[in-house]
Amino acid sequence: MLSKRIIPCLDVRNGKLTKGIKFEGNVDIGDPVETARRYYEEGADEIVFYDITASHEGRGIMLKVVEAVASQIFIPFSVGGGISTVADMRDVLLAGAEKISVNSAAVKTPHIISEGAAAFGSQCIVVGMDVLRVPASEAIPSGYEIVIHGGRKHTGIDALWWAKEVERLGAGELCINSIDADGTKDGYELTLTRLITGNVRIPVIASGGAGNPQHMVDAVTTGRASAALIASIVHYGEYTVTDLKNYMADKGVKVRRIW
Amino acid sequence: MLAILDYKAGNLTSVKRALDYLSIPCTITADADVIADCHGLIFPGVGAAGSAMVNLRQSGLHDVMAREIAAGKPLLGICLGCQILLEYSPENDTKTLGLIPGRCDMFTPDLTEEDGAPINIPHMGWNTVTLKKDCPLFDGISAESEFYFVHSYYPNPAPEYVIATTYYGREFCSVHGRDGLWSAQFHPEKSGRPGLRMLSNFYDYCREAANAQ
Numbered sequence: 264m265l266s267k268r269i270i271p272c273l274d275v276r277n278g279k280l281t282k283g284i285k286f287e288g289n290v291d292i293g294d295p296v297e298t299a300r301r302y303y304e305e306g307a308d309e310i311v312f313y314d315i316t317a318s319h320e321g322r323g324i325m326l327k328v329v330e331a332v333a334s335q336i337f338i339p340f341s342v343g344g345g346i347s348t349v350a351d352m353r354d355v356l357l358a359g360a361e362k363i364s365v366n367s368a369a370v371k372t373p374h375i376i377s378e379g380a381a382a383f384g385s386q387c388i389v390v391g392m393d394v395l396r397v398p399a400s401e402a403i404p405s406g407y408e409i410v411i412h413g414g415r416k417h418t419g420i421d422a423l424w425w426a427k428e429v430e431r432l433g434a435g436e437l438c439i440n441s442i443d444a445d446g447t448k449d450g451y452e453l454t455l456t457r458l459i460t461g462n463v464r465i466p467v468i469a470s471g472g473a474g475n476p477q478h479m480v481d482a483v484t485t486g487r488a489s490a491a492l493i494a495s496i497v498h499y500g501e502y503t504v505t506d507l508k509n510y511m512a513d514k515g516v517k518v519r520r521i522w
Numbered sequence: 523m524l525a526i527l528d529y530k531a532g533n534l535t536s537v538k539r540a541l542d543y544l545s546i547p548c549t550i551t552a553d554a555d556v557i558a559d560c561h562g563l564i565f566p567g568v569g570a571a572g573s574a575m576v577n578l579r580q581s582g583l584h585d586v587m588a589r590e591i592a593a594g595k596p597l598l599g600i601c602l603g604c605q606i607l608l609e610y611s612p613e614n615d616t617k618t619l620g621l622i623p624g625r626c627d628m629f630t631p632d633l634t635e636e637d638g639a640p641i642n643i644p645h646m647g648w649n650t651v652t653l654k655k656d657c658p659l660f661d662g663i664s665a666e667s668e669f670y671f672v673h674s675y676y677p678n679p680a681p682e683y684v685i686a687t688t689y690y691g692r693e694f695c696s697v698h699g700r701d702g703l704w705s706a707q708f709h710p711e712k713s714g715r716p717g718l719r720m721l722s723n724f725y726d727y728c729r730e731a732a733n734a735q
Contacts, residue, residue, distance in 0.1 A: 522715055
């Protein structure tokens with residue numbers, strides 16, 4: 264049986280690790296390569312790098328970070344942020360990443376998903392979805408809307424419809440990030456997570472809101488996610504990845520215990 | 523020196539990075555003379571069986587591999603490499619290398635996990651590997667170790683070639699082969715320390731085999 268995965272997410276800006284709350288007020292908090300190596304040593308199952316500068320400058324800096332990570336860390340990792348063409352994807356994969364995460368670009372140009380899947384295989388393509396709770400309406404029957412540009416721009420797209428659509432287009436995995444829960448430490452948006460996991464057959468990563476280890480247990484049990492994304496809960500030394508996995512194992516969740 | 527066989531199948535650099543980290547000399551090559559001088563071969567691969575077989579034939583690696591294996595050179599197949607060492611894959615309806623008796627099959631969507639949830643395809647993530655017979659690749663690796671898998675087809679070799687199995691919706695063969703000709707469905711180069719240990723065990727075996735000759 265597959266283990267549930269614990270995935271630290273590192274936001275990178277100009278080659279530095281950063282973390283904001285509700286996508287605002289980012290502050291630099293360290294070196295992404297060193298931090299990734301520490302999480303690897305602590306038993307992280309996968310690592311996500313999200314380049315928040317990628318759409319502007321610093322794209323070359325990020326590729327250097329990816330190469331440095333790939334030569335020191337022997338678990339899968341993905342890179343997202345500002346990736347909008349198959350050529351961008353190829354650069355990141357050649358630098359040593361296993362997977363590419365597309366978010367806003369997938370909404371604007373959905374064919375990037377099928378093109379990426381055809382070129383590199385579905386397993387390489389993670390679609391990130393930033394989701395905001397809204398009143399249910401004819402346009403948004405699930406009551407969850409896709410937002411882009413770090414949560415600032417509404418799209419009018421229903422999140423449940425979009426999840427099924429990106430699966431159809433060839434995404435290998437979904438990362439469901441609740442804007443409502445992000446940075447709150449109040450726990451993952453379990454209703455949303457469960458809604459999506461109940462309607463697709465590709466793995467779903469729950470994201471946004473982890474504040475304690477029980478939240479992660481909830482994400483993979485109640486939410487039925489395959490993996491839980493974490494950030495501030497480990498970035499500020501509150502817990503180690505090992506602490507989180509030990510807690511989950513004690514609660515009967517199958518997690519990888521030897522690394 | 524290990525040769526990482528270059529048949530344009532992707533993922534070659536991840537294997538090289540892992541071997542570089544372990545200070546194991548290696549080269550990515552399709553050159554028959556270079557391959558002949560190496561102590562062992564690594565046959566990686568990500569992609570589809572059909573295009574992989576086309577590339578293997580066009581590059582001449584098809585014949586080089588058969589010759590080197592017949593001469594007793596150790597080989598480690600990884601992921602797609604593991605699948606196409608068998609005789610047949612339903613992926614693109616492909617006749618494959620046939621160096622190990624058996625075929626590949628596909629996970630079917632009706633399968634369920636041990637907790638009753640329907641399986642996702644591909645099988646992607648960390649899973650345990652249960653040894654059915656001794657294998658030097660696993661020397662020093664704890665039985666509870668997990669390895670990183672990404673695949674939709676699984677190897678189904680003749681029973682005497684099954685070395686280890688994994689459970690995902692059903693029990694399937696995750697390591698197959700015989701002495702010196704092994705394959706893993708998972709990615710040792712992406713499986714943390716246990717995976718790295720497996721690669722260094724393979725290199726040790728290759729060196730001992732070369733010294734014995």
